[in-house]
Amino acid sequence: MSDEDVKYMVVCDNLVKIYKVADIEVVALQGLDLVVEKGEFMAIIGNSGSGKSTLLNILGGLDRPSAGKVFVDGKDLLKLTDKQLVRYKRETVGFVWQNNARNLIPYLTALENVELPMLLTGRARRERALELLDMVGLSHRKKYKLEQLSGGEQQRVAIAIALANNPKLLLADEPTGAVDTKTASQILDVFREVNSALGVTIIIVTHDRQVARKVDRVVAIRDGRTSSEFIRKKSYAEELAELSNDIGTVGRDTHEELAVLDKVGRLQIPREYLEALGLIGKNRVKVELEGDRIVIMKPDHPASSGHSVKG
């Protein structure tokens, strides 16, 4: 274990997950690298099938990787025994799912649902459960059951439940997938609030690029690898001063897009750029160093004046 593995909340290095179905192998993650700082509030985006849920399941200890390295809060997930993994799931991570039937037990009240995970660890329950419901703005709904709560309220309760055991890492799978834009915005505000109040690291997985504006960093996954990152240019507080309540889309105005360069110097060039230069389907490009730029051109380009990537 290196210092880096302990310093960060998440370190994935060349992570590979292969599913075997009958005789066919599906490579869901193919050498994914990811580092998440402690206390970060970030999102992972990618199209359907890009490997988002696979990554989330591995980080949550629900699935084991096939190869590579994955550390969460200094724990080497490949080395945990089944018993240690059960403890890891109970104490280190919390989950918020898109499907609320997976988050909440229908015949219990909101308060009882939040108390339930604490039963297992035997901690003082009532007071903390009330505190958490208050934090997500739902004290007034503590006696309501699942069917009496709106979709947005159910998600808030789900956040409180996920926080019940004081996890270091909160994982959310499409938490705004089933609600309208305004409710989605409010749910993301709750995540931000718990991130700053409790310092819990939050990773939201989504295919919704609209989520991006509310988080500080977005990592895009393509074909089981990280492809690019969007990093907030201004602080969220500065932006709030300028923004309406609309969550908008991730854009060049709020986030800077960076392509990911892996350890051996490989770069994933955004598909739009490849399309613009007619490079889709080509397996070679011309690469030249031009002052402080690396210029990428069609193989048959006559001059060194193609589209460029800052070096």
Ligand SMILES: Nc1ncnc2c1ncn2[C@@H]1O[C@H](COP(=O)(O)OP(=O)(O)OP(=O)(O)O)[C@@H](O)[C@H]1O
């Ligand atoms: N249990 C499994 N058995 C076989 N193949 C699987 C399994 N789970 C995922 N896959 C495959 O792995 C790849 C990545 O799937 P994954 O669910 O991680 O993608 P995703 O980005 O979360 O997609 P979505 O947004 O649609 O949920 C897909 O090709 C998928 O078919």
